[in-house]
Amino acid sequence: MRNLMFKALVVAAAATMVIGCNNAAKKAAAEAAAEQARQDSIAAANKLKETKEQKAMEIVKLLPEEPEFDIITSMGTITVKLYSKTPKHRDNFAKLALSGFYDGLLFHRVINGFMIQGGDPLTSMPQEAANYGKGGPGYTIPAEFVKEYTHKKGALAAARKGDVANPMKESSGSQFYIVQDERACAQLDGGYTVYGETIKGLDIIDRIAKVATDGKDRPVMDVRIETIQPSGETAEIARANGWKSTVTLGN
Numbered sequence: 001m002r003n004l005m006f007k008a009l010v011v012a013a014a015a016t017m018v019i020g021c022n023n024a025a026k027k028a029a030a031e032a033a034a035e036q037a038r039q040d041s042i043a044a045a046n047k048l049k050e051t052k053e054q055k056a057m058e059i060v061k062l063l064p065e066e067p068e069f070d071i072i073t074s075m076g077t078i079t080v081k082l083y084s085k086t087p088k089h090r091d092n093f094a095k096l097a098l099s100g101f102y103d104g105l106l107f108h109r110v111i112n113g114f115m116i117q118g119g120d121p122l123t124s125m126p127q128e129a130a131n132y133g134k135g136g137p138g139y140t141i142p143a144e145f146v147k148e149y150t151h152k153k154g155a156l157a158a159a160r161k162g163d164v165a166n167p168m169k170e171s172s173g174s175q176f177y178i179v180q181d182e183r184a185c186a187q188l189d190g191g192y193t194v195y196g197e198t199i200k201g202l203d204i205i206d207r208i209a210k211v212a213t214d215g216k217d218r219p220v221m222d223v224r225i226e227t228i229q230p231s232g233e234t235a236e237i238a239r240a241n242g243w244k245s246t247v248t249l250g251n
Contacts, residue, residue, distance in 0.1 A: 052099040052100060052246075053095060053099045055098075055099070055242065055243075056094070056095045056096075056097075056098035056099040056243075057091075057095050058241070059098055059237075059238050059241050059242070059243050060091050060094045060095050060098065062237055062241055063094060063230075063234055063237055063238070064233060064234060064237070065084040066081050066082060066083060066084050066090075067081070067082050067090070067094055067230065067234040068080065068081050068082075068199065068230070068231040068232050068233070068234045069082070069093070069094070069097055069228050069229065069230055069231055069234065070228065070229055070230075070231045071102075071201075071225060071228050072225070072226045072227050072228070072229065072249065073107070073204065073208065073223060073224065073225055073226060074222070074223055074224040074226060075204060075207050075208050075211075075223055076201060076203075076204035076207065077200075077201055077204065078178065078198055078200070078201035078204050078205060079198065079199050079200035079201055079231050080154075080156050080178075080196045080197065080198050080199065081196055081197055081199050082094065082156070082195060082196040083146070083149055083194075083195050083196055083197075085144070085146045085148075085149070086144040086146060086149065086193060086194075086195035086196075087144075088141050088142060088144055089141055089144055089158055089171065089193055089195035090195055090196070092141055092173065093156075093176070093195065093196070094230075096137070096174055096228075097228035097229065097230070098229075098230070098238065098243055099246075100227070100246030100247070101121070101137070101174065102118075102119060102174075102225050102227065102228045103225070103226070103227045103228075103246055103247050104124050104224060104225070104226070104227075104247075105118055105119060105120065105121065105123045105124055105224070105225045106118060106120075106123035106124075106132075106219075106222055106223060106224055106225070107208060107219065107223040107224075107225070108120055108123050108132040108133055108218055108219075109132075109133060109177075109216075109217045109218065110208060110209055110211060110213055110217060110218070110219050110223065111180075111209070111213075111217050112180070112209045112210050113180065113181045113184055113209070114180060114181055114184045114185065114209075115177045115178060115179050115180055115181075115184075115185060115209075116177060116178050116180060116205060116208045116209055116223075117133075117159055117175065117176070117177040117178075118175070118176065118177075118225055119159070119172070119174045119175040119176045119225075120132055120133055120134070120135040120136070120174070120175050121135045121136070121137065121174065122134065122135030123135070132218065133175075135174075135175075136172050136173045136174050136175060137173040137174050138173065139173045140160075140166075140170040140171060140172065140173055141158065141170060141171040141172075141173060141193075142168070142170055142171075143168065143169045143170060143171060143193050144193050144195065145190055145193060146194070147190075149194040149195070150182075150186070150189050150194065151179050151182055151185035151186055151188050151189055151192075151194060152179065152182045152197070153179055153180065153181070153182045153198075153202060153205075154178065154179060154197055154198030154199075154202050154205060155178070155179040155182070155185070155194050155196070155197050155198075156176060156177075156178055156194070156195060156196035156197060156198065157176065157177055157178075157179070157188070157192050157193060157194045157195065158171030158172055158175070158176055158177075158192060158193045158195065159171070159172045159175035159176060159177055159192075160172055160192060160193075163191075169191060169192070169193075171192075171193050178198065178205055179205075180205050180206060180209040208223050211223060226247060226249060227245065227246065227247045227249070229245055230243070
């Protein structure tokens with residue numbers, strides 16, 4: 001009788017071990033499949049991004065020397081003209097805009113009486129709030145200082161890291177700011193690349209600059225860049241060469 005009970009216990013224990021092993025194997029297989037799916041998704045997203053950027057660069061080459069873009073925000077539209085004498089910054093901004101890079105990003109730093117800043121891809125991820133202002137596309141742009149391009153009201157300029165970490169004053173690959181008060185920003189002339197100016201929507205800059213902010217100069221209520229898209233003749237040329245808006249705007 002004892003032998004039978006012992007054998008039964010051995011069989012039961014073996015069966016439990018087999019089930020446990022099977023469950024562990026299934027869990028491991030499921031985790032591996034999930035990780036593979038994640039990697040495939042990342043690869044597909046990167047491929048789509050690359051394709052969009054390649055198409056955007058093809059279109060950029062066909063645009064006017066000083067193309068115009070609408071920065072469509074949740075508080076109104078700011079229309080900017082990009083300067084011909086800062087071609088690296090001009091072409092980079094146009095490429096990012098046409099490929100949809102700026103869609104949905106925030107103005108993460110707003111200082112009334114100074115400027116408004118946006119273009120950080122981290123601002124599309126609320127979990128990265130503590131790092132807003134530190135993101136970019138993974139590259140910088142060499143400075144393009146042009147004496148005649150100053151920090152006047154509505155000037156479009158490139159954000160960058162400070163002089164100690166960035167002695168060459170290279171610009172962020174995507175972050176930009178727009179001047180609200182030229183007197184306060186005059187000190188930045190010759191130190192930050194100005195590569196465009198506002199031709200319509202100065203009142204929108206003022207409206208954004210006056211929103212309530214927290215201790216880190218971040219708007220308490222999100223001020224969002226819905227999209228940045230070509231305007232006027234620039235839009236006609238872009239559409240004629242295959243550009244399509246990446247977002248659907250409400251009426």
